[in-house]
Amino acid sequence: MMITIGGGSSMDTGKGIGIIINNPEFADVRSLEGVAPTKKRTVFTIAVPTTGGTGAESTINYVVTDVERKRKFVCVDPNDIPDIAVVDPDMMSSMPRGLTASTGMDALTHAIEGYTTAAAWELSDCLDLEAIKLIGKNLRKAVANDPDGREGMALAQYVTAMAYSNVGLGIAHSMAHTLGAVYDTPHGVACAMMLPIVMEFNAEATGTKFKDIAEALGVDTTGMDQAAYRKAAVDAVRQLSIDVGIPTKLEKLKEKDLPFLCESAAADACAPGNPKHATLEDFEKMFRKLM
Ligand SMILES: NC(=O)c1ccc[n+]([C@@H]2O[C@H](COP(=O)([O-])OP(=O)(O)OC[C@H]3O[C@@H](n4cnc5c(N)ncnc54)[C@H](O)[C@@H]3O)[C@@H](O)[C@H]2O)c1
Numbered sequence: 001m002m003i004t005i006g007g008g009s010s011m012d013t014g015k016g017i018g019i020i021i022n023n024p025e026f027a028d029v030r031s032l033e034g035v036a037p038t039k040k041r042t043v044f045t046i047a048v049p050t051t052g053g054t055g056a057e058s059t060i061n062y063v064v065t066d067v068e069r070k071r072k073f074v075c076v077d078p079n080d081i082p083d084i085a086v087v088d089p090d091m092m093s094s095m096p097r098g099l100t101a102s103t104g105m106d107a108l109t110h111a112i113e114g115y116t117t118a119a120a121w122e123l124s125d126c127l128d129l130e131a132i133k134l135i136g137k138n139l140r141k142a143v144a145n146d147p148d149g150r151e152g153m154a155l156a157q158y159v160t161a162m163a164y165s166n167v168g169l170g171i172a173h174s175m176a177h178t179l180g181a182v183y184d185t186p187h188g189v190a191c192a193m194m195l196p197i198v199m200e201f202n203a204e205a206t207g208t209k210f211k212d213i214a215e216a217l218g219v220d221t222t223g224m225d226q227a228a229y230r231k232a233a234v235d236a237v238r239q240l241s242i243d244v245g246i247p248t249k250l251e252k253l254k255e256k257d258l259p260f261l262c263e264s265a266a267a268d269a270c271a272p273g274n275p276k277h278a279t280l281e282d283f284e285k286m287f288r289k290l291m
């Protein structure tokens with residue numbers, strides 16, 4: 001039996017270890033990238049998250065950083081899902097403000113990308129919309145270390161993980177993965193910085209979904225036309241991110257790195273789920289907004 005206690009990094013490390021213990025033919029973790037054809041389940045795992053963001057305690061995937069190749073890759077494998085998840089907000093109460101904010105924005109990115117991803121459907125939509133509502137109500141309070149806010153965020157990150165684990169994400173995650181690998185940008189910070197930029201890019205391919213997102217975040221959309229409610233959804237996300245202290249620019253991002261970052265984001269496992277295809281030029285334009 002294995003008990004994984006920690007944030008997404010610890011739980012993901014446990015997932016990789018458990019899979020390799022029971023499937024030793026995949027001893028090089030790099031051979032597990034993408035949909036891995038393992039035959040046996042991981043060892044019996046109890047996962048205890050201590051951050052309010054990744055939902056890795058219930059998802060189908062784990063993320064590994066290949067330091068040599070400067071890339072983060074995603075392994076997707078139903079055999080890695082922990083047997084028991086213990087989601088207790090008390091385990092998250094020691095998070096400092098910055099970590100609470102960034103992991104909470106990771107959860108919001110899961111919920112919004114999961115709500116608008118190509119494979120989203122009625123059931124995942126219920127979970128993602130509820131998670132967006134919970135995050136809108138609770139993230140600011142959690143950052144202020146309010147116990148109700150912590151509980152709301154513990155629930156939200158778990159609820160949306162049940163959805164995105166089944167339907168996938170989008171290019172805010174693709175771009176966040178490469179920023180994490182190249183500059184060591186914390187995952188939640190990278191997601192939070194990319195999310196409003198990617199929402200603006202995707203808006204035209206999302207039907208009326210941004211109206212639901214705006215309303216879930218507390219915006220009164222009465223009388224708004226499509227352009228107005230789409231802008232309102234992006235503005236609400238941007239405001240929440242600013243309120244919890246996430247920066248909007250990434251000083252480390254250098255011109256010379258752009259070609260690698262764009263190639264890497266385009267090749268990421270989350271990219272095909274995006275509601276709108278992004279070319280290398282599109283990725284470059286979006287990365288430039290962080291400079
Ligand atoms: N498997 C998945 O489904 C999934 C989903 C999203 C992200 N991820 C991955 O998870 C990783 C990010 O995980 P994360 O955002 O949870 O952060 P993390 O696990 O990387 O932890 C960040 C830091 O916070 C510390 N920390 C953790 N809990 C704490 C607490 N309660 N109090 C004080 N400090 C604490 C850790 O020791 C670490 O230094 C990334 O690699 C990301 O790609 C995985």
Ligand SMILES: [Fe+2]
Pocket residue numbers: 054106107109110173187191
């Ligand atoms: Fe994430």
